Structures are given as C-alpha cells and as structure tokens.
Amino acid sequence: MILQALTLTLRLAVVVSCILLVIGIPLACWLAYSRQRWKFFVEALVSLPVVLPPTVLGFYVLVAIGPLSPVGRWYQRLSGHSLAFTFQGLVIGSVLYSLPFAVQPMATSFAAIDRKLLDASALLGASRWRTFRRIILPLGMPGVLSGFVLSFAHTVGEFGVVLMIGGNIPGATRTISILIFDQVEALDYAAANRTALLLLAFCFALLAALYGLRHRVSWNVWEWK
Amino acid sequence: MSAPPCPPTELTVRVRKSLSHNAGFSFALDAAFSVNAGFTILFGASGSGKTTLLDCVSGLQTPDTGRIAVGANALFDSASAVNVAPNRRSVGYLMQSPALFPHMTVRQNVQYGLAELDTREREQRCEQILRQFRISAVASRRPGEISGGERQRAALARALVRRPRVLLLDEPLTALDSAVRSQILLDLRAWNSGRPIPILYVTHQREEVFALGENVIALEAGHIVAQGSPHDVLQRPQSETVAQLAGFENIFDCEFVAAHPEQGTMSCRLAASKLLLEAPLSRIDRARPLRVGIRAGDILLASPAPHGLSAQNVFPGTVLSLEERDVLVIAKVECGVELEVHLTPAARNSLHLQAGTKVWLVIKAYSCHLLQDGRKRTVALAQFHV
Numbered sequence: 001m002i003l004q005a006l007t008l009t010l011r012l013a014v015v016v017s018c019i020l021l022v023i024g025i026p027l028a029c030w031l032a033y034s035r036q037r038w039k040f041f042v043e044a045l046v047s048l049p050v051v052l053p054p055t056v057l058g059f060y061v062l063v064a065i066g067p068l069s070p071v072g073r074w075y076q077r078l079s080g081h082s083l084a085f086t087f088q089g090l091v092i093g094s095v096l097y098s099l100p101f102a103v104q105p106m107a108t109s110f111a112a113i114d115r116k117l118l119d120a121s122a123l124l125g126a127s128r129w130r131t132f133r134r135i136i137l138p139l140g141m142p143g144v145l146s147g148f149v150l151s152f153a154h155t156v157g158e159f160g161v162v163l164m165i166g167g168n169i170p171g172a173t174r175t176i177s178i179l180i181f182d183q184v185e186a187l188d189y190a191a192a193n194r195t196a197l198l199l200l201a202f203c204f205a206l207l208a209a210l211y212g213l214r215h216r217v218s219w220n221v222w223e224w225k
Numbered sequence: 226m227s228a229p230p231c232p233p234t235e236l237t238v239r240v241r242k243s244l245s246h247n248a249g250f251s252f253a254l255d256a257a258f259s260v261n262a263g264f265t266i267l268f269g270a271s272g273s274g275k276t277t278l279l280d281c282v283s284g285l286q287t288p289d290t291g292r293i294a295v296g297a298n299a300l301f302d303s304a305s306a307v308n309v310a311p312n313r314r315s316v317g318y319l320m321q322s323p324a325l326f327p328h329m330t331v332r333q334n335v336q337y338g339l340a341e342l343d344t345r346e347r348e349q350r351c352e353q354i355l356r357q358f359r360i361s362a363v364a365s366r367r368p369g370e371i372s373g374g375e376r377q378r379a380a381l382a383r384a385l386v387r388r389p390r391v392l393l394l395d396e397p398l399t400a401l402d403s404a405v406r407s408q409i410l411l412d413l414r415a416w417n418s419g420r421p422i423p424i425l426y427v428t429h430q431r432e433e434v435f436a437l438g439e440n441v442i443a444l445e446a447g448h449i450v451a452q453g454s455p456h457d458v459l460q461r462p463q464s465e466t467v468a469q470l471a472g473f474e475n476i477f478d479c480e481f482v483a484a485h486p487e488q489g490t491m492s493c494r495l496a497a498s499k500l501l502l503e504a505p506l507s508r509i510d511r512a513r514p515l516r517v518g519i520r521a522g523d524i525l526l527a528s529p530a531p532h533g534l535s536a537q538n539v540f541p542g543t544v545l546s547l548e549e550r551d552v553l554v555i556a557k558v559e560c561g562v563e564l565e566v567h568l569t570p571a572a573r574n575s576l577h578l579q580a581g582t583k584v585w586l587v588i589k590a591y592s593c594h595l596l597q598d599g600r601k602r603t604v605a606l607a608q609f610h611v
Binding site: 116124134 | 310312337338
C-alpha cells in the first residue's frame with residue numbers, strides 16, 4: 001500500500017515538474033524580459049498559489065474540471081469520463097499549484113543575466129532563438145534547475161489540492177500525504193509513522209542529491225553546442 | 226545601373242532622437258555626419274549623446290527620424306520605413322565592458338558570430354583573428370581566467386571576425402593601462418589597413434584624440450559642434466567641448482565691452498568680477514553667451530610687479546593653494562576670479578610661493594581664447610563689433 005502510494009506520488013511529481021519545465025521556461029522568459037505594462041498582472045496571477053490556501057485553489061479547479069463547466073463537459077465528451085477524481089485532474093491542479101515555485105526562480109535567474117550579453121549576441125548576428133538557446137538558457141540554468149527541484153518537491157509534499165480534486169482513490173489519486181492522513185484518521189500511528197518517515201527520508205535524500213549535484217555543476221556540464 | 230552615389234564603405238548618419246526621462250530631464254540628439262574608412266573620434270562629455278548615437282547606428286536604439294547608411298545600403302531610414310534589426314546590420318560594437326559570454330571559452334566566443342559558416346572556414350577565420358590579436362595562447366580559457374587586456378582583445382576579435390561593415394567602439398580601452406591600450410590600438414590599425422571600414426571611436430580622454438585621430442567629431446548636448454582633423458578642430462576652439470579637448474583648465478563666462486581694432490584687441494569683462502581682459506580681436510555673435518578659455522600653463526606669475534612687458538593682461542592676485550603633482554605644481558590664484566596656474570617646482574621655489582603670497586599674473590592676449598557655444602558646425606561669424 002505504501003509502495004503504491006509512493007510510486008503514484010513520484011509519478012505525479014515527475015509529470016508535473018516536467019510539464020512545468022515546458023510551461024515555466026517560456027513564461028519565466030516573458031516575465032524577465034517583457035516590457036508590457038500589464039506584466040504585473042501576470043506576475044500576481046502566477047504568484048497567487050503561494051498565498052492562497054490549497055483548498056481555495058483546489059475548489060476552483062474542481063469546479064472548472066467538473067461536469068458543470070465547459071472544459072469538464074468537453075473532456076467528458078472526448079474521453080467518456082470526468083476529470084475530477086482522476087490522475088489527470090490531479091496533474092492539472094498540481095501544475096497550477098506549483099507554478100510559482102517553478103517560474104519564480106527561473107525568472108529571477110533570467111532577469112539576472114547581464115543585458116549587455118544579450119545585446120552582444122544580437123550584434124553578433126544571432127536570432128532571438130539562438131540567443132535564448134546559447135546564452136539565456138545556459139546562463140539561467142541554475143534557476144531552471146532550482147525551479148525544477150522546487151516544483152518536484154512541492155508536488156511530492158502537497159495535500160490540500162490533492163484532497164480537493166483527487167479525493168482518496170488507491171492507485172489513482174491516493175498520494176503518500178493522503179495515505180498518512182488516512183492512517184492517522186484510522187488511529188494507526190505505527191503505520192503513519194512508517195509512511196511519514198519514508199517520505200521524510202526520501203525527500204531529504206532527493207534534495208541533498210540535487211543540491212549536491214548543483215554545487216558540482218560547472219559551466220562545462222551545461223555547455224550547449 | 227548607375228554608379229553608387231558614395232564610396233561603398235562610407236557611413237552616413239543623420240539622426241534625431243529625443244529621450245525624455247520622468248525626472249523632467251530631456252535630451253535631444255540631433256546629428257548629421259558622414260565618415261570614411263579609418264578612425265573617427267567621437268569626443269564629448271558624458272551625457273553629450275555619444276553612446277545614444279552609437280546605439281542608433283548599431284540598431285539597439287531606434288531614432289525618431291533620420292537615415293543611417295553604409296555606402297548605398299540603408300540600415301535605417303524613417304522616410305522609407307527601413308529599420309534593419311541589429312542582428313542583420315553587420316555592425317561591430319564594442320562597449321566599455323567586453324561583454325564576453327562567461328560560459329564559453331575565448332575561442333567559442335570568437336566563433337559565436339560565425340554560425341552560418343561551415344566548420345572548416347569558421348575555424349580558419351577564428352584562428353587567424355586569434356593570432357592577429359595575439360590571444361591564441363588563451364583561446365581555450367574562459368573570460369574569467371584571462372586579464373582585462375586579453376578580454377578586450379577577445380571582444381575585439383569576436384566583433385571583427387565577422388568582417389563588419391562598421392565598427393563602433395564605446396570607450397573600450399579606458400579601463401586599461403596605456404601600454405596595453407596602445408598595443409591593442411596598433412593591432413586594430415593593422416587590421417583596419419587590411420579591411421578599411423569606418424571606425425567610430427568614442428572617448429572623453431583628450432590624449433586618445435591625438436593618439437588616434439584622423440578625424441574628430443565633437444559632440445555637445447546632442448549636437449555636433451566641430452568636425453575635422455584634431456589640428457583643425459583645435460585651431461579655433463570656439464565651443465566649450467572643444468575647449469576641454471584643447472585642455473583649457475580655466476573657462477569663464479565673460480561679456481564683450483569694447484573692440485580696439487587699431488590695437489587688434491577687444492576688452493571683455495569676466496563675469497562676477499571687475500577684471501577686464503584683453504583678448505585678440507575676433508568675430509563673435511553678441512546675442513550668444515561668450516566665454517573665455519585660458520590654459521593653466523599659459524599664465525605667468527611674477528613678483529614684484531613686472532614692467533616693460535608685451536603682455537596686455539597684468540593683474541594682482543593672491544595664491545590660495547599649491548598642490549604638487551609629479552613635476553607639476555598646480556596653483557590656485559585669486560584675482561577677482563579663481564585661476565588655475567601650472568608651473569614647475571623650480572618656479573615655485575624661486576618666487577617663494579606659498580598660500581597667501583601676493584603675486585602678479587601675466588597673460589598674453591593671444592592666450593585668451595574666446596569661445597562661443599555653437600550648435601552649428603561653424604560658429605556664427607556675424608560681424609566685427611567695431
């Protein structure tokens with residue numbers, strides 16, 4: 001049971017942090033370099049999950065993907081079942097919930113890149129895409145890594161959103177944090193302790209490994225040809 | 226097809242650009258010039274618009290109106306809505322900081338701008354320019370691991386390896402010591418003799434103007450106030466920027482009092498003083514503010530009162546302070562205005578100068594250079610005031 005919950009949690013975290021990598025990098029780039037006046041609006045929107053209780057976010061996502069909303073109805077017509085209380089629904093909620101944790105470190109490190117380097121790149125004939133690939137991405141890599149690690153860790157540890165959207169279905173939506181909650185509810189403190197300890201050890205080992213790796217990352221590793 | 230109207234390497238620039246800041250400060254660049262292959266010095270104080278001008282040529286900033294072209298090729302033309310993107314202008318631009326990519330080696334930096342060439346040609350060109358700028362030995366190092374001079378050499382090589390049509394240099398060598406600087410300039414000259422393109426070199430250092438200048442453009446508050454060879458520009462330093470270029474330590478507002486055509490002089494009163502100065506008779510525009518510039522080295526100090534001199538201007542004064550710098554003594558002397566006077570330690574010792582000493586100041590009429598701020602290249606030569 002623990003193993004099932006653990007693999008589900010990891011699967012969710014991997015899928016969510018990979019999706020956030022794909023969404024987060026262009027969004028962070030836009031936030032770092034755009035001169036649009038209404039940029040603050042997007043910044044506030046992206047940061048919202050940091051301050052909002054997970055129940056609020058979870059509630060609205062549940063409504064949005066439920067059979068009463070156009071999105072929910074459209075998905076149901078397409079796939080034959082509702083998004084609510086499924087793994088896919090959980091992914092949507094988690095992506096939104098972890099968005100700021102991925103985007104903020106990325107945007108910060110992109111914005112910290114000396115603009116002169118970007119000017120120099122353009123003056124050397126590089127297109128925007130080439131400048132992004134050869135200059136922005138490698139120099140912003142520490143921030144991209146941080147964003148990836150943080151969104152992964154944040155997804156592993158989330159509880160409220162999962163409970164609101166996913167419920168508690170073994171193998172589909174019962175993540176490890178839900179399992180611990182279950183075990184405590186059932187007054188099975190010994191089992192809860194084992195699960196919690198496992199999660200604690202796993203998270204610590206993962207973060208230690210990633211931060212250790214990041215210290216060892218020299219520019220060599222991230223050099224793009 | 227008709228012949229091109231100008232030499233293929235000629236850079237012609239005509240730009241207007243207003244920059245307004247929130248703090249009520251506004252600035253307008255309004256300059257037109259054309260230059261041929263070789264060095265052209267852009268000289269002016271900070272804030273005179275030099276960097277804005279270079280940014281407009283490189284495409285990093287867009288002028289409000291005007292035209293920028295190399296030969297017959299327009300890079301920017303507001304009339305026909307041409308505005309070539311910076312990455313397609315083929316303009317080399319070196320800024321004060323070398324802006325090398327920190328995560329790449331010197332060689333990778335140099336090759337960065339050659340993406341469209343095949344590998345063999347890219348490497349060939351890269352190695353050639355590395356040799357030419359004497360950085361082959363550090364080619365595998367990163368910018369953080371080489372000296373400041375080598376960094377500027379690498380940045381120069383990176384810009385030149387693309388064979389740009391124009392090279393813009395924005396005080397690229399100010400941070401380097403003079404030996405390193407002159408060696409880099411020699412190498413740049415050697416490169417330029419093989420590939421003659423216009424080089425706009427921005428500086429506010431006087432020495433560099435004389436070391437480099439074939440052609441000088443003096444900028445003041447966004448306008449060109451003088452253009453020509455350094456010798457021509459300095460011959461009649463009528464604007465304040467040019468005066469600084471010529472090294473006037475003393476510049477004062479003054480007002481025209483009377484002309485003495487029979488003596489070949491005119492009298493001017495220095496602002497906020499009763500001091501009447503005899504200056505050579507020259508053409509001035511009475512409607513515009515007039516200033517006088519005097520080199521600190523052109524002023525003599527005497528004690529006791531001199532007589533039997535050809536010099537027209539002899540005033541009493543008091544030494545305020547003396548400061549010794551290498552073999553130069555800089556004296557500040559109060560005589561109604563505060564004048565800076567340069568003399569040798571020997572002169573100081575023989576006159577027993579110290580703060581408070583009463584002295585006589587002696588200035589030849591021909592050492593008093595009348596300056597008039599001019600927005601046009603040639604200062605309005607209205608008429609003699611007789």
